[in-house]
Each structure stands twice: as C-alpha cells, then as structure tokens.
Amino acid sequence: MSHRIAVLPLEGVVTFDLGTATQVFGAARDADHHRLYEILVCGTGPVRTSAGFTIIPDHDLSVLETADTVVVPGVDAGSTVTDGTLREDVREALRKAAARKARIVSICTGASVLAAAGLLDGRPAATHWLWGKRIGGLYPRVRWNLDVLFVDDGDILTSAGVGAGADLCLHIVRNDHGAEIANRAARRCVLPPWRDGGQAQFIERPVPHSDGTGTAPTRAWTLDRLAEPVTLEAMAEHARMSVRTFTRRFREETGTSPRQWLLRQRIAHAQVLLESTDLGVDSVARRSGLGSATALRQHLQAAIGVAPTAYRRTFRQPVRSVS
Numbered sequence: 001m002s003h004r005i006a007v008l009p010l011e012g013v014v015t016f017d018l019g020t021a022t023q024v025f026g027a028a029r030d031a032d033h034h035r036l037y038e039i040l041v042c043g044t045g046p047v048r049t050s051a052g053f054t055i056i057p058d059h060d061l062s063v064l065e066t067a068d069t070v071v072v073p074g075v076d077a078g079s080t081v082t083d084g085t086l087r088e089d090v091r092e093a094l095r096k097a098a099a100r101k102a103r104i105v106s107i108c109t110g111a112s113v114l115a116a117a118g119l120l121d122g123r124p125a126a127t128h129w130l131w132g133k134r135i136g137g138l139y140p141r142v143r144w145n146l147d148v149l150f151v152d153d154g155d156i157l158t159s160a161g162v163g164a165g166a167d168l169c170l171h172i173v174r175n176d177h178g179a180e181i182a183n184r185a186a187r188r189c190v191l192p193p194w195r196d197g198g199q200a201q202f203i204e205r206p207v208p209h210s211d212g213t214g215t216a217p218t219r220a221w222t223l224d225r226l227a228e229p230v231t232l233e234a235m236a237e238h239a240r241m242s243v244r245t246f247t248r249r250f251r252e253e254t255g256t257s258p259r260q261w262l263l264r265q266r267i268a269h270a271q272v273l274l275e276s277t278d279l280g281v282d283s284v285a286r287r288s289g290l291g292s293a294t295a296l297r298q299h300l301q302a303a304i305g306v307a308p309t310a311y312r313r314t315f316r317q318p319v320r321s322v323s
Helices: 015-027 061-065 088-099 110-116 129-138 163-177 179-188 216-223 232-238 243-254 258-276 281-287 293-304 308-315
Strands: 003-007 037-041 069-072 103-106 150-152 156-159
Touching (some): 015 037, 015 163, 015 179, 061 088, 069 110, 088 103, 103 110, 103 163, 110 129, 156 163, 163 179, 179 258, 216 232, 216 258, 232 258, 243 258, 258 281, 258 308, 281 308
Parallel strands (some): 003 037, 003 069, 103 156
16 A cells, blocks of 8 residues: 555544545445555544544554655634634644645535645636535635536545545545546445536435435436447337426436436446456547547546546556457
8 A cells, every 4th residue: 555645634623524434435446345445543642523533543643754645634613713723733733735846625615624735726626515505704715616427636536425536536546546447436435436526516305205206216217228329318218208398307416417427427437448458549439438549548538637548558557358
C-alpha cells in the first residue's frame, strides 16, 4: 500500500462523511484482495462529532507531512461554517500538504475548511447546496458550484453532501486504479458504480417506486443493450411512457437526462473492455455502443482526459478472452 490517505476529522465532524472516506478507500482492493490504500485518521486530539459523541483519532497532524491524499470530511457547526476561522496548526498543516502537491479532498462542508485555509481562492468547488448561502458568504473568493455532485480541479477535489462524498471517493479510485477496481469497490460498499460529477445534487425521486412504474427497469434493460442503437424513443416505449414523461421521470430519479446517462454507461463499459480484454479500439467502440474509434477517443478524452491507448497502458488488467 504505497498510497497513504490521511483523513482529518475536525470539531463537529459529520460521521457519515468520515465513514465514507474510510469505507470506500478501504474497499479498493487488487485482484488478490490486497488493499490499495493505507488509511490513517488524524487530528488534534478528541473530536466531538455532529452525532453527539466523541472520537479520538489514532494519529496527530504529522501524518499530513507524508500523506499522498488528505481528506477532510464535513463539519457541522464547526468554526469554519460559523465564523470562517480555522486553527492555525490545521491551516499550516493543510497548506504545507498542498504546497508539496498532496491531493486535497473535501466532502460536503469540509470544503469550508479548505476555504478557510485559503486553498480554494479563485478555484471552483462544490459543497452541500443547503449550506451554500452561508459558506458562500464566508468565502466569496471561491467559485462555488452548488449544482453538481463534485468538482475535480486536479490537485483539489470537493464534493456535495452525504452520498456525493461516496461518488467522489469512487471517482478517485477510478482515476487511480481504473474502472474495474472502482466497480468492485462500489459493489463491496453496495453503491452505484458511477454518478458523474456534473450530475445535479437535487434529485426529486432518489429511490424509484417499487411498483415497477419508474425508470429503473428500463435502465436495467438498456444496460443489457449498450452495443445496440438504443434510442430515447425505444427507452420510453419500454417504460410505457411518452418521451416527455419518460425524460422527466428519468431526470427526477437519476439527476441527469437519458442521453447523458446512456453515454456515461457506454464510456464506463468501454473503460472496462480496455482494461480487461485484448479487443482493438474499433471493437471496444462497437461493443460499448460508441460506434467508431474516433467517437471513443473523443468521448473518453472529454470524460477523463486521456486517449483509449493511454488508458489501456495505465490500467491494463490480466487479459481474458472475449468470444
């Protein structure tokens, strides 16, 4: 485990966010089930949580001196969301970690800690929409985006609240180790394997109705037909809805449009094929429903910033034959 992650809970830490970071990164394993991250929880001493109990981190702030990634979970009623202040020792530790190019990550209102440390000035960042007005007023130099699940700004990544923190952690695992390992980590945590960072925070119907009238059955049907030219009209027909009703219901349940969701699923499937098979780029494009090698290159470049061949070199798994 060469990659060290320091998780830094501060006063008023949101326990869900703290557990999200340790659980998701802890679930990232290689093919032999070896952990891919060393996770150390650190702090300045006992910390009172938002849930009404106190935790004692095993390590002090010195862990930040050697961490490859620093994760700051959300804080509820801590000083960074009430008056914009931050302990000087925490501020300096975070700034030093950022200066030596450690990856800095926040979940939910943990972004207020990064903002109070001066790490977000002039940069785009996400946080929970419910705290947006308060935090935005305290840190006006930050380019807050309260409409998305998370923002990946290279060396600093920030997420919205609660479940969006898991999305960001899986996004990091995917970027570090590829789609197959990230998908296994998601399955281990019983989480959706992918929600795009640009997806809307506010979803009116996050859990589809169990009476079969939602769009979940059609999403499952579509995933079995990624290589086929599935149209919006075909999806609506399968769901027995008009296109307009289906599109509205789909966005209510997933936070994105059917076309955007389908493209993301095809890109994700292409990533797995590039990692785990010896198929040529043209074949990967056809089997993932993207059509051509040119389209695959364009969509993969737009989604993750690399070409198919570069992605394959980075995340190649032991090849298995494909009939």
